[in-house]
Amino acid sequence: MNEERKGRLELYFVAAILVVLLGSAAANYAMIVANPNSVPSDTQPIPAGSYVVRVIATQWTWSFEYPNNTTSVGTFTVPVNTSITLVATSVAGAQGSAVIHDLLIPQMDVQIYAVPGQNNTVTFEPTHTGSYYFECVEYCGEFHYEMRGYMEVVS
Numbered sequence: 260m261n262e263e264r265k266g267r268l269e270l271y272f273v274a275a276i277l278v279v280l281l282g283s284a285a286a287n288y289a290m291i292v293a294n295p296n297s298v299p300s301d302t303q304p305i306p307a308g309s310y311v312v313r314v315i316a317t318q319w320t321w322s323f324e325y326p327n328n329t330t331s332v333g334t335f336t337v338p339v340n341t342s343i344t345l346v347a348t349s350v351a352g353a354q355g356s357a358v359i360h361d362l363l364i365p366q367m368d369v370q371i372y373a374v375p376g377q378n379n380t381v382t383f384e385p386t387h388t389g390s391y392y393f394e395c396v397e398y399c400g401e402f403h404y405e406m407r408g409y410m411e412v413v414s
């Protein structure tokens with residue numbers, strides 16, 4: 260195969276890849292624009308009467324704000340048999356910058372991203388009192404492993 264033919268073949272190959280990628284991007288974009296509500300989102304509406312706990316993630320602490328304006332750090336407490344809504348965000352802390360965190364409470368089947376500039380919500384209802392382990396499951400820097408604690412469900 261001469262050099263000129265090799266060069267033309269390579270050009271066709273690159274052009275074919277571009278056509279496939281751009282076609283796929285256009286199809287995806289058209290699908291997202293046509294179905295805005297089918298795009299996965301962490302944000303659910305807050306049900307009326309739900310007990311709202313504001314979750315603020317920093318590098319590397321979880322802070323919680325309750326409806327009565329009190330706060331806690333590292334652990335949080337919620338009432339049993341009550342609709343609980345977590346509203347999560349991430350801000351720059353004393354030590355670091357605003358990065359993405361992800362709060363997972365495995366026994367509650369609850370997971371919520373804490374994203375800078377967003378207020379993601381998740382609603383659930385604990386039906387048993389007790390301590391429920393939670394942790395950050397999005398690698399968020401050097402002391403990521405310290406972002407764990409317990410949700411206390413009380414009567």
Ligand SMILES: [Cu+2]
Pocket residue numbers: 316359360361395396397398399403406
């Ligand atoms: Cu984190």
